[in-house]
Amino acid sequence: MSKGRLEAFSDGVLAVIITIMVLEMRAPHATSFAALWPIAPVFLSYVLSFIYIGIYWSNHHHLLHAVERVNGAALWANLHLLFWVSLIPFTTAWLGGSGLATWPVAIYGVVLLLAALAYYILAKVLIAAQKGRSVLADAIGRDKKTVVSLGIYAAAISLGFLRPWMGCAGYVIVAIIWLIPDRRIERILAATEEAGE
Amino acid sequence: MSKGRLEAFSDGVLAVIITIMVLEMRAPHATSFAALWPIAPVFLSYVLSFIYIGIYWSNHHHLLHAVERVNGAALWANLHLLFWVSLIPFTTAWLGGSGLATWPVAIYGVVLLLAALAYYILAKVLIAAQKGRSVLADAIGRDKKTVVSLGIYAAAISLGFLRPWMGCAGYVIVAIIWLIPDRRIERILAATEEAGE
Amino acid sequence: MSKGRLEAFSDGVLAVIITIMVLEMRAPHATSFAALWPIAPVFLSYVLSFIYIGIYWSNHHHLLHAVERVNGAALWANLHLLFWVSLIPFTTAWLGGSGLATWPVAIYGVVLLLAALAYYILAKVLIAAQKGRSVLADAIGRDKKTVVSLGIYAAAISLGFLRPWMGCAGYVIVAIIWLIPDRRIERILAATEEAGE
Amino acid sequence: MSKGRLEAFSDGVLAVIITIMVLEMRAPHATSFAALWPIAPVFLSYVLSFIYIGIYWSNHHHLLHAVERVNGAALWANLHLLFWVSLIPFTTAWLGGSGLATWPVAIYGVVLLLAALAYYILAKVLIAAQKGRSVLADAIGRDKKTVVSLGIYAAAISLGFLRPWMGCAGYVIVAIIWLIPDRRIERILAATEEAGE
Numbered sequence: 001m002s003k004g005r006l007e008a009f010s011d012g013v014l015a016v017i018i019t020i021m022v023l024e025m026r027a028p029h030a031t032s033f034a035a036l037w038p039i040a041p042v043f044l045s046y047v048l049s050f051i052y053i054g055i056y057w058s059n060h061h062h063l064l065h066a067v068e069r070v071n072g073a074a075l076w077a078n079l080h081l082l083f084w085v086s087l088i089p090f091t092t093a094w095l096g097g098s099g100l101a102t103w104p105v106a107i108y109g110v111v112l113l114l115a116a117l118a119y120y121i122l123a124k125v126l127i128a129a130q131k132g133r134s135v136l137a138d139a140i141g142r143d144k145k146t147v148v149s150l151g152i153y154a155a156a157i158s159l160g161f162l163r164p165w166m167g168c169a170g171y172v173i174v175a176i177i178w179l180i181p182d183r184r185i186e187r188i189l190a191a192t193e194e195a196g197e
Numbered sequence: 198m199s200k201g202r203l204e205a206f207s208d209g210v211l212a213v214i215i216t217i218m219v220l221e222m223r224a225p226h227a228t229s230f231a232a233l234w235p236i237a238p239v240f241l242s243y244v245l246s247f248i249y250i251g252i253y254w255s256n257h258h259h260l261l262h263a264v265e266r267v268n269g270a271a272l273w274a275n276l277h278l279l280f281w282v283s284l285i286p287f288t289t290a291w292l293g294g295s296g297l298a299t300w301p302v303a304i305y306g307v308v309l310l311l312a313a314l315a316y317y318i319l320a321k322v323l324i325a326a327q328k329g330r331s332v333l334a335d336a337i338g339r340d341k342k343t344v345v346s347l348g349i350y351a352a353a354i355s356l357g358f359l360r361p362w363m364g365c366a367g368y369v370i371v372a373i374i375w376l377i378p379d380r381r382i383e384r385i386l387a388a389t390e391e392a393g394e
Numbered sequence: 395m396s397k398g399r400l401e402a403f404s405d406g407v408l409a410v411i412i413t414i415m416v417l418e419m420r421a422p423h424a425t426s427f428a429a430l431w432p433i434a435p436v437f438l439s440y441v442l443s444f445i446y447i448g449i450y451w452s453n454h455h456h457l458l459h460a461v462e463r464v465n466g467a468a469l470w471a472n473l474h475l476l477f478w479v480s481l482i483p484f485t486t487a488w489l490g491g492s493g494l495a496t497w498p499v500a501i502y503g504v505v506l507l508l509a510a511l512a513y514y515i516l517a518k519v520l521i522a523a524q525k526g527r528s529v530l531a532d533a534i535g536r537d538k539k540t541v542v543s544l545g546i547y548a549a550a551i552s553l554g555f556l557r558p559w560m561g562c563a564g565y566v567i568v569a570i571i572w573l574i575p576d577r578r579i580e581r582i583l584a585a586t587e588e589a590g591e
Numbered sequence: 592m593s594k595g596r597l598e599a600f601s602d603g604v605l606a607v608i609i610t611i612m613v614l615e616m617r618a619p620h621a622t623s624f625a626a627l628w629p630i631a632p633v634f635l636s637y638v639l640s641f642i643y644i645g646i647y648w649s650n651h652h653h654l655l656h657a658v659e660r661v662n663g664a665a666l667w668a669n670l671h672l673l674f675w676v677s678l679i680p681f682t683t684a685w686l687g688g689s690g691l692a693t694w695p696v697a698i699y700g701v702v703l704l705l706a707a708l709a710y711y712i713l714a715k716v717l718i719a720a721q722k723g724r725s726v727l728a729d730a731i732g733r734d735k736k737t738v739v740s741l742g743i744y745a746a747a748i749s750l751g752f753l754r755p756w757m758g759c760a761g762y763v764i765v766a767i768i769w770l771i772p773d774r775r776i777e778r779i780l781a782a783t784e785e786a787g788e
Contacts, residue, residue: 005204005258007596012212012406015603020220022677023611027685031692050677054670061596061666075258076376079251086219086247094224101228179667202401202455209409209603217417272455273573276448283416283444291421298425399598399652406606414614469652470770473645480613480641488618495622 003070006078010060013082017089018053021046024093042096045108048171049092052112055178056085059119067126077118077125084115102160105167109157112171116153120146149174200267203275207257210279214286215250218243221290239293242305245368246289249309252375253282256316264323274315274322281312299357302364306354309368313350317343346371397464400472404454407476411483412447415440418487436490439502442565443486446506449572450479450513457517465523471516478509496554499561503551506565510547514540543568594661597669601651604673608680609644612637615684633687636699639759639766640683643703646769647676650710658717668709668716675706693751696758700748703762707744711737740765 025042028035060081091108098104123146156170222239225232257278288305295301320343353367419436422429454475485502492498517540550564616633619626651672682699689695714737747761 002262005208008205008599009208009212009254011596011600012209012409012603013216015406015600016213016216016410016607018673019604019607019611019677020216022681023220023614024224025681027615027681027688029688031685031689031695033694035694036698047674050670050674054667057600058663058666058670065593072255075255076251079247079255082215083244083247086216090219090222090224094228097224097226098228103230103232104228107233199459202405205402206405206409206451209406209606210413212603213410213413213607217413220417221421269452272452273448276444276452279412280441280444283413287416287419287421291425294421294423295425300427300429301425304430396656399602402599403602403606403648406603407610410607410610414610417614418618466649469649470645473641473649476609477638477641480610484613484616484618488622491618491620492622497624497626498622501627 003064003067006070006075007064010064010078010082011057013086014053014057014060017086018050018057021049021089021092024089024096041099042093045092045096048168048175049088051175051179053085053088055175056081056115056119059178063123063126067130069129070126071129073125074122074129077122081115081118081122084111084118087111088115100164100168102164105160105164106157109153109160109167109171112174113150113153113157116146116150120150145177149177152177200261200264203267203272204261207261207275207279208254210283211250211254211257214283215247215254218246218286218289221286221293238296239290242289242293245365245372246285248372248376250282250285252372253278253312253316256375260320260323264327266326267323268326270322271319271326274319278312278315278319281308281315284308285312297361297365299361302357302361303354306350306357306364306368309371310347310350310354313343313347317347342374346374349374397458397461400464400469401458404458404472404476405451407480408447408451408454411480412444412451415443415483415486418483418490435493436487439486439490442562442569443482445569445573447479447482449569450475450509453513453572457520461520461524463523464520467519468516468523471512471519475509475512475516478505478512481505482509494558494562496558499554499558500551503547503554503561503565506568507544507547507551510540510544514544539571543571546571594655594658597661597666598655601655601669601673602648605644605648605651605676608677609641609648612640612680612683615680615687632690633684636683636687639762640679642766642770644676644679646766647672647706647710650769654714654717658721660720660722661717662720664716665713665720668713672706672709672713675702675709678702679706691755691759693755696751696755697748700744700751700758700762703765704741704744704748707737707741711741736768740768743768 025039025046028039088111091104091111094104095108152170152174156167156174159170160167222236222243225236285308288301288308291301292305349367349371353364353371356367357364419433419440422433482505485498485505488498489502546564546568550561550568553564554561616630616637619630679702682695682702685695686699743761743765747758747765750761751758
């Protein structure tokens with residue numbers, strides 16, 4: 001089964017998700033500069049969510065690039081990932097409109113945590129679909145970064161109940177960790193190409 | 198005529214449909230956990246519809262994969278399918294906002310029934326467009342699963358007038374049936390590839 | 395310059411346009427069957443516009459299929475077409491909400507007329523971009539169908555000021571004319587392929 | 592790393608942005624021709640923004656066409672560009688609803704300026720990613736047009752505080768400058784192809 005349509009559909013869904021979030025930033029009726037202030041938290045949560053969806057797109061790109069075959073299970077593992085990512089516009093709107101209240105911060109993190117789990121499952125399903133020992137399995141075999149970020153999400157969600165800003169700080173930290181693209185995959189792929197395998 | 202743009206356009210339409218449904222889940226103004234409860238039925242109908250559109254995308258993927266040629270009739274049979282699927286966000290919003298009332302449950306089922314019929318017509322049109330005896334015709338020749346699900350839809354719509362939850366149960370049953378991907382096509386394609394035909 | 399991205403971008407824009415129109419069909423608050431009646435004109439105008447955008451996608455597909463080269467002018471002729479088509483959700487919403495009033499009927503037709511003109515210009519620009527005598531120029535050289543539909547649009551817009559339903563009838567007639575795909579292009583392409591040119 | 596998905600994702604995002612802007616043009620409740628007048632500024636700002644996004648798509652198309660390789664930095668430079676472009680629907684809605692007030696005109700220009708800077712950065716990152724002396728570096732080596740338009744943006748934003756219409760005039764002038772496609776790239780690419788390099 002070709003991976004072309006899986007990539008095309010995922011690109012389409014992620015492109016729609018990343019852009020419909022901006023619809024939550026409604027233009028104010030007033031025309032003064034001060035009229036933009038109430039939108040500031042909505043804008044900041046938009047920026048954070050834009051970066052997160054950019055991270056998912058970028059990592060999805062790297063993941064599928066290292067894959068040769070997809071199967072029916074991979075289609076559904078991919079839809080499962082897209083489902084949790086598709087909830088980000090909702091949690092972003094709630095977070096942005098709440099002024100860092102406890103529950104919107106927590107639910108924002110829970111959706112991020114479940115999306116990260118879904119990404120982890122997708123990677124496992126894709127590895128299982130490859131024949132023999134794959135490049136991908138070598139590249140993400142001991143996937144420390146995912147485990148670390150799952151831990152930070154859990155901690156951030158918990159701390160968010162004490163101080164909501166600490167929850168948000170945790171999400172920002174994970175974003176920074178992931179902004180560094182998955183160089184392991186890039187490096188091993190490059191090495192494989194050079195080795196002529 | 199190449200099938201590339203038919204796939205690309207369908208991917209685009211299905212990607213937009215699956216994601217604009219989430220716009221119906223409006224972020225509540227309150228920031229308590231309890232504020233999420235009124236959204237629960239909207240969320241559940243979103244989950245069901247997300248799975249349904251995922252099923253259509255997955256089966257559409259399998260169907261087109263087994264096809265070599267498309268013609269003008271196939272373009273329109275495909276648009277006909279996309280039309281009924283495009284109504285799912287509307288019926289999902291009505292169902293989610295109604296708390297399992299009789300008519301929203303019935304109309305939700307009618308649109309699913311018509312989408313299933315449209316999928317059935319598309320498969321027939323695509324088979325007719327292939328030259329000679331095609332892989333696709335063998336694969337979906339006796340399409341029991343479609344006939345069975347049309348029957349369940351009809352029963353679920355009828356029973357929904359007695360007890361709306363029975364209608365929804367019927368739709369969930371069809372979703373479970375279809376979640377199992379069309380292994381017949383996968384199996385026969387694999388067999389064909391191995392036989393070297 | 396490759397035509398791949400021109401097709402991909404057009405597919406994306408048309409996919410979004412055809413699906414965001416359904417957002418105008420808002421789910422009623424009431425849950426009776428009668429609650430659907432006020433939506434009936436919105437639904438009918440959605441059906442008509444869905445068919446029109448399907449026609450544009452289908453004809454765009456045929457047009458680009460017959461083309462070998464695109465240039466900068468073709469990119470902008472294509473964007474010009476997409477601009478007028480992008481106004482269809484607006485005119486559809488006004489028409490659907492107005493109950494066949496005079497001006498919404500007229501403006502709906504004016505946008506269709508301008509989209510048809512833009513399609514005509516795009517075809518001319520694409521012909522001019524081909525080297526020598528192209529298949530496309532032969533296929534759509536004497537483009538009677540476009541001229542006829544421009545005439546019907548003009549007549550329908552005028553008659554719509556007397557009786558709005560006559561305007562709508564005109565738009566339906568043009569849709570029926572175009573629903574028949576551009577068999578001239580298909581036929582000549584098929585003949586060319588058989589002749590081995 | 593292949594540039595195919597970078598193009599596909601960018602096409603998707605730009606296609607969604609260019610079409611969701613039309614959702615801001617809400618159909619009036621009245622059905623008279625006069626009911627369209629209050630929408631006129633919204634329509635005009637839609638036209639300007641449609642042209643701007645068309646320009647970005649067209650130039651993005653030319654830029655990627657001249658590129659052979661993309662890397663991780665290019666993915667993020669591209670997402671950075673898409674971020675600023677994704678704010679155009681918001682600034683368009685504020686501008687269109689304000690009747691040429693000072694701050695909406697200024698913010699509209701600031702977002703355009705930042706998008707132009709992001710495009711400039713993307714071009715630099717892409718040049719750096721090519722091995723040796725690339726066609727692209729020759730083509731946009733002395734990128735006068737970008738520098739000129741950054742200057743006009745800055746002047747237009749400043750003048751807009753004196754007379755808002757002067758700001759808008761500046762944005763229109765930049766659009767006209769960019770409407771002329773990047774013939775330098777086209778010319779050098781054509782020359783390269785002819786020289787058989």
